[in-house]
Amino acid sequence: MSRFHVITLDLDNTLWDLDPILWQAEDTIYELLQQRCPEVTQRFDSTSLRNERIKFWQANAELKHQISLMRQRSLAHVIEGCGYSAEQAANISAEAFELFLTLRHQITLYDHALPLLTQLSKRYTLGALSNGNADLSRLGLNDFFQFHFSAEQLNASKPDPKIFHAAIEHSGVRAEQILHIGDHPKEDIAGAQATGMATIWFNNRGKSWPEDLARADAEAQCLSDIPAIIDQLNQSK
Numbered sequence: 001m002s003r004f005h006v007i008t009l010d011l012d013n014t015l016w017d018l019d020p021i022l023w024q025a026e027d028t029i030y031e032l033l034q035q036r037c038p039e040v041t042q043r044f045d046s047t048s049l050r051n052e053r054i055k056f057w058q059a060n061a062e063l064k065h066q067i068s069l070m071r072q073r074s075l076a077h078v079i080e081g082c083g084y085s086a087e088q089a090a091n092i093s094a095e096a097f098e099l100f101l102t103l104r105h106q107i108t109l110y111d112h113a114l115p116l117l118t119q120l121s122k123r124y125t126l127g128a129l130s131n132g133n134a135d136l137s138r139l140g141l142n143d144f145f146q147f148h149f150s151a152e153q154l155n156a157s158k159p160d161p162k163i164f165h166a167a168i169e170h171s172g173v174r175a176e177q178i179l180h181i182g183d184h185p186k187e188d189i190a191g192a193q194a195t196g197m198a199t200i201w202f203n204n205r206g207k208s209w210p211e212d213l214a215r216a217d218a219e220a221q222c223l224s225d226i227p228a229i230i231d232q233l234n235q236s237k
Protein backbone atom coordinates (compact mmCIF):
# COMPACT_ATOMS: atom_id res chain seq x y z
CA MET A 1 0.00 0.00 0.00
CA SER A 2 1.31 3.40 -0.94
CA ARG A 3 1.50 5.90 1.90
CA PHE A 4 0.64 8.77 -0.41
CA HIS A 5 -2.51 9.03 -2.48
CA VAL A 6 -2.21 12.62 -3.52
CA ILE A 7 0.76 14.76 -4.53
CA THR A 8 0.42 18.52 -4.59
CA LEU A 9 2.89 20.73 -6.38
CA ASP A 10 3.79 24.35 -6.24
CA LEU A 11 4.12 25.83 -9.75
CA ASP A 12 6.33 28.96 -10.09
CA ASN A 13 10.02 28.17 -9.46
CA THR A 14 9.15 24.51 -8.87
CA LEU A 15 8.18 23.42 -12.39
CA TRP A 16 9.73 26.40 -14.19
CA ASP A 17 11.89 29.40 -13.43
CA LEU A 18 9.66 32.44 -13.13
CA ASP A 19 12.09 35.16 -12.06
CA PRO A 20 13.73 35.95 -15.46
CA ILE A 21 10.27 35.95 -17.05
CA LEU A 22 9.03 38.54 -14.56
CA TRP A 23 12.01 40.83 -15.19
CA GLN A 24 11.50 40.55 -18.92
CA ALA A 25 7.78 41.23 -18.54
CA GLU A 26 8.44 44.38 -16.53
CA ASP A 27 10.78 45.71 -19.24
CA THR A 28 8.25 45.00 -21.98
CA ILE A 29 5.44 46.63 -20.03
CA TYR A 30 7.63 49.66 -19.41
CA GLU A 31 8.08 49.98 -23.18
CA LEU A 32 4.31 49.81 -23.60
CA LEU A 33 3.87 52.58 -21.04
CA GLN A 34 6.43 54.73 -22.87
CA GLN A 35 4.10 54.61 -25.87
CA ARG A 36 0.74 54.79 -24.14
CA CYS A 37 1.39 57.19 -21.27
CA PRO A 38 4.81 58.89 -21.59
CA GLU A 39 4.13 61.12 -18.58
CA VAL A 40 4.42 57.99 -16.44
CA THR A 41 7.79 56.87 -17.80
CA GLN A 42 9.13 60.43 -17.67
CA ARG A 43 8.33 60.46 -13.99
CA PHE A 44 9.23 56.88 -13.04
CA ASP A 45 12.01 54.60 -14.15
CA SER A 46 11.27 50.89 -13.97
CA THR A 47 12.66 50.58 -10.43
CA SER A 48 10.63 53.47 -9.00
CA LEU A 49 7.57 52.18 -10.86
CA ARG A 50 8.03 48.83 -9.12
CA ASN A 51 8.37 50.66 -5.79
CA GLU A 52 5.09 52.45 -6.48
CA ARG A 53 3.46 49.08 -6.98
CA ILE A 54 4.85 47.79 -3.69
CA LYS A 55 3.62 50.93 -1.88
CA PHE A 56 0.14 50.45 -3.36
CA TRP A 57 0.16 46.79 -2.30
CA GLN A 58 1.11 47.74 1.24
CA ALA A 59 -1.63 50.36 1.40
CA ASN A 60 -4.29 47.96 0.08
CA ALA A 61 -3.84 44.94 2.30
CA GLU A 62 -7.41 43.77 1.69
CA LEU A 63 -6.34 42.88 -1.84
CA LYS A 64 -3.23 41.07 -0.68
CA HIS A 65 -4.12 37.73 -2.24
CA GLN A 66 -5.69 39.18 -5.41
CA ILE A 67 -2.44 39.66 -7.25
CA SER A 68 -3.94 40.16 -10.71
CA LEU A 69 -6.34 42.83 -9.49
CA MET A 70 -3.61 44.41 -7.42
CA ARG A 71 -1.24 44.59 -10.38
CA GLN A 72 -3.88 46.28 -12.54
CA ARG A 73 -5.14 48.68 -9.90
CA SER A 74 -1.68 49.76 -8.77
CA LEU A 75 -0.70 50.63 -12.33
CA ALA A 76 -3.98 52.46 -12.94
CA HIS A 77 -3.35 54.42 -9.75
CA VAL A 78 0.10 55.51 -10.96
CA ILE A 79 -1.17 56.41 -14.44
CA GLU A 80 -4.00 58.49 -13.00
CA GLY A 81 -1.55 60.16 -10.63
CA CYS A 82 0.40 61.33 -13.68
CA GLY A 83 -2.58 63.27 -15.00
CA TYR A 84 -4.41 60.76 -17.19
CA SER A 85 -8.16 60.24 -16.84
CA ALA A 86 -9.56 57.33 -14.84
CA GLU A 87 -10.80 55.79 -18.08
CA GLN A 88 -7.42 56.10 -19.78
CA ALA A 89 -5.73 54.67 -16.70
CA ALA A 90 -8.13 51.71 -16.59
CA ASN A 91 -7.68 50.99 -20.29
CA ILE A 92 -3.91 51.21 -20.29
CA SER A 93 -3.54 49.14 -17.13
CA ALA A 94 -5.88 46.49 -18.55
CA GLU A 95 -3.81 46.36 -21.74
CA ALA A 96 -0.59 46.14 -19.72
CA PHE A 97 -2.02 43.35 -17.60
CA GLU A 98 -3.08 41.32 -20.65
CA LEU A 99 0.46 41.71 -21.92
CA PHE A 100 1.80 40.66 -18.53
CA LEU A 101 -0.37 37.53 -18.53
CA THR A 102 0.78 36.61 -22.03
CA LEU A 103 4.42 37.04 -21.06
CA ARG A 104 4.18 35.29 -17.68
CA HIS A 105 2.89 32.20 -19.49
CA GLN A 106 5.88 32.11 -21.83
CA ILE A 107 7.70 29.85 -19.43
CA THR A 108 10.15 27.09 -20.17
CA LEU A 109 9.50 24.03 -18.06
CA TYR A 110 12.49 22.70 -16.16
CA ASP A 111 14.12 19.84 -18.06
CA HIS A 112 12.63 17.04 -16.01
CA ALA A 113 9.23 18.60 -15.33
CA LEU A 114 7.25 16.87 -18.07
CA PRO A 115 8.65 13.38 -17.43
CA LEU A 116 7.99 13.90 -13.71
CA LEU A 117 4.38 15.00 -14.23
CA THR A 118 3.83 12.14 -16.68
CA GLN A 119 5.20 9.58 -14.26
CA LEU A 120 3.50 10.90 -11.12
CA SER A 121 0.11 11.44 -12.75
CA LYS A 122 -0.06 7.73 -13.66
CA ARG A 123 0.21 6.71 -10.05
CA TYR A 124 -1.13 9.57 -7.94
CA THR A 125 -3.82 12.19 -7.93
CA LEU A 126 -1.96 15.40 -8.70
CA GLY A 127 -2.97 18.84 -7.51
CA ALA A 128 -1.44 22.29 -7.90
CA LEU A 129 -1.30 24.79 -5.02
CA SER A 130 -0.06 28.17 -6.16
CA ASN A 131 0.23 31.70 -4.89
CA GLY A 132 0.75 33.05 -8.41
CA ASN A 133 -1.58 33.53 -11.36
CA ALA A 134 -0.35 30.78 -13.67
CA ASP A 135 -3.13 29.17 -15.68
CA LEU A 136 -2.48 25.45 -16.20
CA SER A 137 -4.70 25.20 -19.25
CA ARG A 138 -2.86 28.09 -20.88
CA LEU A 139 0.37 26.16 -20.30
CA GLY A 140 -1.05 22.91 -21.69
CA LEU A 141 -0.57 21.20 -18.32
CA ASN A 142 -4.20 20.85 -17.28
CA ASP A 143 -4.42 17.16 -18.09
CA PHE A 144 -1.82 16.24 -15.47
CA PHE A 145 -3.71 17.84 -12.62
CA GLN A 146 -7.01 16.88 -11.02
CA PHE A 147 -7.26 20.12 -9.10
CA HIS A 148 -5.63 23.51 -8.76
CA PHE A 149 -6.18 25.89 -5.87
CA SER A 150 -4.72 29.37 -6.11
CA ALA A 151 -4.35 32.22 -3.65
CA GLU A 152 -6.67 34.36 -5.75
CA GLN A 153 -9.38 31.73 -5.75
CA LEU A 154 -9.28 31.13 -1.98
CA ASN A 155 -8.28 34.67 -1.01
CA ALA A 156 -5.48 33.13 1.03
CA SER A 157 -1.86 32.55 0.12
CA LYS A 158 0.45 29.77 1.22
CA PRO A 159 1.50 29.23 4.00
CA ASP A 160 -2.13 29.90 5.05
CA PRO A 161 -3.57 26.48 5.97
CA LYS A 162 -6.73 27.30 3.97
CA ILE A 163 -5.03 26.48 0.71
CA PHE A 164 -3.71 23.13 2.01
CA HIS A 165 -7.04 22.28 3.63
CA ALA A 166 -8.71 22.88 0.29
CA ALA A 167 -6.53 20.13 -1.16
CA ILE A 168 -7.32 17.78 1.74
CA GLU A 169 -11.06 18.37 1.50
CA HIS A 170 -11.11 18.15 -2.26
CA SER A 171 -9.27 14.83 -2.34
CA GLY A 172 -11.05 13.30 0.63
CA VAL A 173 -7.91 11.75 2.12
CA ARG A 174 -6.06 12.38 5.36
CA ALA A 175 -3.39 15.08 5.39
CA GLU A 176 -0.63 12.50 5.93
CA GLN A 177 -1.65 10.79 2.70
CA ILE A 178 -0.70 13.92 0.79
CA LEU A 179 2.84 14.89 -0.20
CA HIS A 180 3.51 18.52 -1.09
CA ILE A 181 6.48 19.55 -3.24
CA GLY A 182 7.61 23.16 -3.49
CA ASP A 183 10.58 25.51 -3.58
CA HIS A 184 9.62 27.91 -0.80
CA PRO A 185 10.65 26.89 2.74
CA LYS A 186 7.94 28.87 4.49
CA GLU A 187 5.10 29.04 1.98
CA ASP A 188 5.37 25.46 0.76
CA ILE A 189 7.14 23.41 3.39
CA ALA A 190 6.11 25.07 6.67
CA GLY A 191 2.58 25.60 5.31
CA ALA A 192 2.11 21.96 4.30
CA GLN A 193 3.73 20.65 7.49
CA ALA A 194 1.31 22.69 9.61
CA THR A 195 -1.60 20.71 8.17
CA GLY A 196 0.16 17.36 8.61
CA MET A 197 1.23 16.76 5.01
CA ALA A 198 4.56 15.24 4.09
CA THR A 199 6.91 17.52 2.16
CA ILE A 200 9.75 17.61 -0.33
CA TRP A 201 11.72 20.83 -0.57
CA PHE A 202 12.70 21.44 -4.18
CA ASN A 203 16.03 23.22 -3.90
CA ASN A 204 17.61 23.53 -7.33
CA ARG A 205 19.43 26.74 -6.41
CA GLY A 206 21.64 25.28 -3.70
CA LYS A 207 20.08 27.39 -0.95
CA SER A 208 20.60 26.73 2.75
CA TRP A 209 17.61 25.69 4.78
CA PRO A 210 16.42 28.51 7.11
CA GLU A 211 17.43 27.60 10.65
CA ASP A 212 14.18 28.74 12.22
CA LEU A 213 12.04 26.27 10.25
CA ALA A 214 11.55 22.53 10.66
CA ARG A 215 13.14 20.61 7.82
CA ALA A 216 11.13 19.02 5.04
CA ASP A 217 10.92 15.21 4.95
CA ALA A 218 13.30 15.28 2.01
CA GLU A 219 15.13 17.65 -0.28
CA ALA A 220 15.46 17.33 -4.06
CA GLN A 221 18.06 19.25 -6.03
CA CYS A 222 16.68 18.09 -9.36
CA LEU A 223 13.13 17.19 -10.37
CA SER A 224 14.47 13.89 -11.73
CA ASP A 225 15.37 12.85 -8.14
CA ILE A 226 11.78 13.12 -6.96
CA PRO A 227 10.32 9.72 -7.98
CA ALA A 228 13.03 7.83 -6.05
CA ILE A 229 12.56 10.12 -3.04
CA ILE A 230 8.82 9.48 -3.09
CA ASP A 231 9.44 5.73 -3.20
CA GLN A 232 11.65 6.02 -0.13
CA LEU A 233 9.13 8.16 1.75
CA ASN A 234 6.38 5.73 0.80
CA GLN A 235 8.28 2.97 2.56
CA SER A 236 8.94 4.97 5.71
CA LYS A 237 6.10 5.88 7.99
Ligand SMILES: [Mg+2]
Pocket residue numbers: 010011012013014182183184
Ligand atom coordinates in the same frame (compact mmCIF):
# COMPACT_ATOMS: atom_id res chain seq x y z
MG1 LIG B 1 7.28 28.57 -5.93
